[in-house]
Amino acid sequence: MDVILLERIGKLGQIGETVRVRDGYARNFLLPTGRALRANEANQARFEAQKEQIIQRNEERKADARQIGDQIEGKTFVAVRSAGESGQLYGSVSARDISEIIGQEGYKVGRNEVALQQPIKQIGVHDVTIALHAEVEVVVKINVARSADEAERQAAGEDLTSYEAIYGIEEAEEVNAEEVFENEEDAEAVLAEGGEPVDAEAEAESEEQPS
Template identity: 55%
Template sequence: MKVILLERVEGKGVLGDVVTVKDGFARNFLLPRNKALRANSNNLKAFEAQRAEIEARNLRNREAAGKSGESLDGTQYVLIRQAGESGQLYGSVAGRDVADAIKAEGGKVDRSMIVLDKPIKTLGVHEVKVKLHAEVTVTVTLNIARSADEAERQARGENVIASQFEEERLADAEAAQDLLEGGAGAQEGDYEA
């Protein structure tokens, strides 16, 4: 299906371009969200008549997104989640969770603005892109931890999973050394046989 783009669409074109896209993409995404018009003679004439107005509106929207993006870019959000010993989350963090965390701190985003290539399934610090406008993308940082204390340690750059395994290894080594030295229930004294 041929459409006239009313804003920049990644991988397809910029405002005013007449492009050919798959029918489903046009019917289910571009047309309902007013990102494009069907490319017929009436719509082409109407678009050319309103082109300056559409470009001005797009510019205003981009500037507004840029201003809100300045306050949002580089911010960090802490999400407390349950996870196993190896750092695997019970479940995952999806775009909705990220949007809810940003909204809780006063940001104005929709979950459709969150760009996740795949769901986040591990503890740690993750960078996530937020697309505020077709031409404005900012990055926020998610600190996913099991507790507030763990989140603070991760924020300082500590790998809590590796340090947890190291603490357990040291405790096991200390217990083994104690056992070798005669600890763990050994008694001193004379034994009669």
């Protein structure tokens, strides 16, 4: 679909340019949000007649976006989700979810303004870009955790997907030679020799052979 842009949009073009975009993108985002008009003679004439007002309105939108951006830039938002021991989410955190989470803290961010390439499927602290305007982008942190307590630990820098976090440092340190080798004789050989386990029977035979 050909549209007339009413504001500068990323790599599409500048205000007043006629560009071709996907029909879904135009119908679901550009047209309903007032960022573009369907390209035809009537709308072209309308744009030319209202060009100054459109430019002024765009500047006001940019100022509003900058104000919101200044408030949320670098801010951390927590998403509590169910996940397995490895940190893999049973579901995911989508752009819509992030929009709602930010909205719950009093900031208006549309789903289409959340620049998420694919849903988040792992616990952790994730950087997410929020495109509030073609000329205003900020980055927020989405702290995805299994509980508020875990979110605090992650915010402090703890990796809850590490081996130590999953199984406990104590368990990791308690692994000893008896657990690694199949029998006590092998383990004792390693402890005694400080290297590879020796074959006790073969050693005994070698000792019996005359030198």
